[in-house]
Amino acid sequence: MDDKKVALITGCSSGIGLSTSVALARSGCTTYATMRDLSKSKLLQSILEKEKLPISIIQLDVIEDKSVTRAIKDIIEKSGRIDILVNNAGFGITGAFEDLTVDEIKQQFETNFFGLIRVTQGVLPYMRSQHSGVIVNISSGLGRFGVATNSAYASSKFAVEGLTESMSPELKQFGIRTVLIEPGIIRTKFIQSSKLARKSKDITSPYRKYMENMEKGMKKLIECGQAPEYVADIILSAIQDNNPKLRYLAGQDVEQILEAKEKLSDEDFHNMLKKMSS
């Protein structure tokens, strides 16, 4: 890749964000790997030192206005531009819909949706004045289909899909491209970091048995997941694609599920998902 490209990635303490920052730096980008808690930077720090990669690690919490503004200002002062933004930071809240409070759902949207908006709106004026840029939004297969006990997470990713589809034609005139990456199940610390709705932990929850079965099914599924480097490679190819598309699937699982969704009725599709997770 052109070695003048400057990339900003959110959520680089682990998983897809960490792998993407390494992949972009290896391809020659000046890479700003951001994370909300710098004490989690040791693994990335050791990789960048070993390979002498052009990575700077800076603090950025997507839910804090000041942190976002400061990080972008810092990058512009040091590099003068931002060519690639990868909105990766995210987490999941699980729980049956009735067990979720409005506050818990707001918390989910605050990171996965408003966090992405906060960083993108901070970066856009620079990309617009450069008349170039690529914004990569990490969605999910669950941005295309909902599954039981994931209503908060799936709706936050559906929101990311709608937002990205709508901003894409607005930004084209300024030479800015938007991309959606839709990973399937990826072996990261995503499941360990997932939060369970407070009411779902209660033994009196009418959904407790259902939740337990879903959790067992999810643990089985995550073991078959792809490595985060696989998604990082797809992100890199999407950025460099000569035949640019809006959406890129990342995983055979998500490819197969979406193929089935196109062919099946909603009822048959959900029966299929139920069988897969039991």
Ligand SMILES: NC(=O)c1ccc[n+]([C@@H]2O[C@H](COP(=O)([O-])OP(=O)(O)OC[C@H]3O[C@@H](n4cnc5c(N)ncnc54)[C@H](OP(=O)(O)O)[C@@H]3O)[C@@H](O)[C@H]2O)c1
């Ligand atoms: N793993 C999957 O199966 C899968 C599938 C589809 C989509 N995705 C999406 O892929 C993205 C990356 O997830 P992952 O699988 O790599 O999981 P991960 O290893 O848990 O990484 C998530 C990253 O997001 C960061 N983060 C969370 N809240 C943040 C905040 N407020 N500000 C800044 N960073 C924050 C985490 O930081 P901390 O270390 O500080 O928590 C971590 O660096 C997410 O958007 C997720 O929804 C994952």
